[in-house]
Amino acid sequence: MxxxxxxxxxxxxxxxxxxxxxxxxxxxxxxxxxxxxxxxxxxxxxxxxxxxxxxxxxxxxxxxxxxxxxxxxxxxxxxxxxxxxxxxxxxxxxxxxxxxxxxxxxxxxxxxxxxxxxxxxxxxxxxxxxxxxxxxxxxxxxxxxxxxxxxxxxxxxxxxxxxxDAVTALSGSGPAYFYLIAEAMIEAGVLLGLPRQVAHELIVQTAIGSATMLRDSGDHPVKLREAVTSPAGTTIAAVRELEKHGVRAALLDALEAARDRAREIAGQAL
Missing domain, CATH: 3.40.50.720 (NAD(P)-binding Rossmann-like Domain)
Known part of the structure; x- marks a missing residue:
């Protein structure tokens, strides 16, 4: 080529x-x-x-x-x-x-x-x-x-x-979802009393490390999450709140909306 x-x-x-x-x-x-x-x-x-x-x-x-x-x-x-x-x-x-x-x-x-x-x-x-x-x-x-x-x-x-269209919703638009989550976590760090730059560095490196483990370990995300989630610990308390607020369902709805919008774009162009 x-x-x-x-x-x-x-x-x-x-x-x-x-x-x-x-x-x-x-x-x-x-x-x-x-x-x-x-x-x-x-x-x-x-x-x-x-x-x-x-x-x-x-x-x-x-x-x-x-x-x-x-x-x-x-x-x-x-x-x-x-x-x-x-x-x-x-x-x-x-x-x-x-x-x-x-x-x-x-x-x-x-x-x-x-x-x-x-x-x-x-x-x-x-x-x-x-x-x-x-x-x-x-x-x-x-x-x-x-x-x-x-x-x-x-x-x-x-x-x-x-x-x-599913690819567009998942990985084409995917970086925006991660940036939104990172933004929210950095803001949470500031709320908890950390300097913004420190919160930023903590979240960025945590994201890099987590993605590397997800790619290189070959383990299912559930297994990796459970390895961090001790009984009656801090992580399970946080995960409970995420589930209570429907984060998983919101992501499913968001990706469906992105897929549907991709189809709309195609329909308008044809």
Whole structure:
């Protein structure tokens, strides 16, 4: 894949993270193209990464892989722009939340392979969770290309496209849930009399350590939680309050709401 030219169409924070990952994986900057709305943004990316800024039509003509990183509501107009210049066999990789591969298939030349991707913001620090799904015309070879693109950003997993809305709810939006919980715990630390910086450091390292144990131990979360929960101790008193206030049920409802919103976005775009 390192000999293929990749164009990032719509280079916001996530698109920039993909660019940085491709460069870390050994791809030459002269094999990377970007499109931008603002010339200042283009100059910034060229100075920082050495990539070439092109028009949308040029990207479609020159690139082997087109990564679509626009907002979902802007994707239709972008596809209308690139369709006349898109030669058969070029791979389209969509980072547009909520949009099914069928959205692209009806707007691009017949047989265009499309891969749907849902990643998350920890891509910015090389710790993303990325789910990859093939469209109707995508082969295992196309999936491998997409995996090579996103592996430098963190972990990747292949899922059926029917599961992508659930992925969006769980890991795509997931960092926000953890940040909200961390924010609440830091505030609780301040309430309990700790300096804010100390509370912040305690919670951040606790989160890192807990996530590492969850990843590396292979144990179920229940087993890890029970190891901290002594009979009649402080932790079980806190867990009782969390259960009393319906934290578990609230999370279930929240993820269902996120999944339903992903479906709504797709419905509005189609």
């Amino acid at each position: 390192t000999q293929q030219t990749v164009a990032m169409l719509g280079t916001g924070k996530m698109g920039e993270a993909v660019l940085a990952g491709l460069l870390r994986s050994g791809r030459s900057a002269d094999r990377l193209l970007v499109t931008v709305r603002r010339p200042a943004r283009g100059a910034e990316l060229t100075e920082k990464y050495g990539v070439t800024v092109v028009t949308t039509a040029e990207a479609a003509e020159r690139a082997d892989v087109l990564a679509i990183g626009t907002k979902p509501q802007d994707a239709g107009a972008l596809l209308d722009e690139i369709r006349p210049s898109l030669a058969p066999g070029k791979l389209v990789v969509s980072l547009c939340a909520g949009l099914p591969t069928s959205f692209f298939a009806t707007r691009l030349p017949e047989g265009t392979p499309v891969i749907r991707v849902m990643t998350n913001t920890p891509a910015l620090v090389g710790q993303a969770m990325t789910a990859i799904s093939p469209g109707a015309h995508a082969t295992d070879e196309h999936l491998a290309v997409a995996e090579q693109m996103f592996t430098p950003l963190g972990a990747t997993v292949r899922v059926p496209e029917s599961q992508q």
